[in-house]
Amino acid sequence: MTDQDDNDKPDSAPSESDEFGLVAPTGNFTEGSQANRSDIERSTTNVSKPVATTSGDFKQMSWRGFEEEDEDPDPAIRFDKDEDKEHDDLDMTPMVDVVFLLLIFFMVTASFTLQKSIEQPPSKIEDPSTNVIEDPEDEDDYVEVIIDQTNTYYITSRDAEEIEAPSDREMRDRMRDAKRTTGAPRLIIKAHVDSMHRKVVTVWDAGNAAGFEQIEMKTMEEDY
């Protein structure tokens, strides 16, 4: 039964390609469906007529595939034959999937134990009530950012007027400008005790981004 099928197919396949006016290695197909031989045949014909032959082969192969599925009286054998070809590839896939999953999982858990953070100098213990704000004019050039009790930023630099910056973005821009114009190496953050911690971190981050070499922080209890 199956022998007959094999013999029928090659006959119909070349005729199909003839309709498209393609050159088909007919000898190869009447002899049987040995894949190796057809490969050799294809590679030799490729040299002379690459485009036509490859598309012709493709047509024949797909045609054969249809015939097998449609007319095979014992489909179980044919299906297994197909599966067997793919089996070597499929075998590895779930394992590789799980290994990748494992890898991703490890990576995620590893990043949990790592914490992004900003280094800050240790605070100096002083009695807050006697914390007199010094005038650090004699020291290096500096840019000062004040965060008041309503979480508004005020930026002061050497030659500039104090600028109020209501938004984070504006504060970043102003600070970058101040850094560029003065070239000051120091940033002083003066935060009111009732201001939000988030605002302090934002200023500190902006200071790092602007390229200040030294960032100091002071807290104040008097309203600004």
Added chain:
Amino acid sequence: MTSQENEDVLPRRKSDEDADLDITPMIDITFLLLAFFVMVSKMDPQLPVSLPQALNGDVIPEKNCVVLVVLKGEGDDGYTIYKGRTKDNSDAVVGDDPVEMESQIAEYVEDTLSRNPKIQAVLIKAEGDVKTGAVETVKRGVAGSDLGLTRRLYVAVETTQ
């Protein structure tokens, strides 16, 4: 042709056995994964902290730190300081007086660092919504410990890009 047919039949039997064998390592690894998940989830119950956002941050291993967590509490000024990463009420710093809280923090930092001298840093994980004064209390507490002063001080952030 008939000989070829026989060759086709033989590998089919083999592939049937392969299908059974195939699933075993996958199940093994899945169980391993499951066991790992269970272990990890029990070992490390972390506090959910909504950290302040920053563009850049140094990456430091949390295990190599003395961790102090500051969470926003009830009301406008309310906050709770936890010694360590877990939300265990015995680890909470009690009291309303900042000076008293500072001394508790200093004691905790000093104690932890003397027991584990390899720890390189102090990490403050403060929520973005707590007030600067609360974080400053923790900082002063750390500065109150002699060993704490010799370590680097970090404030945890969440990076956005």
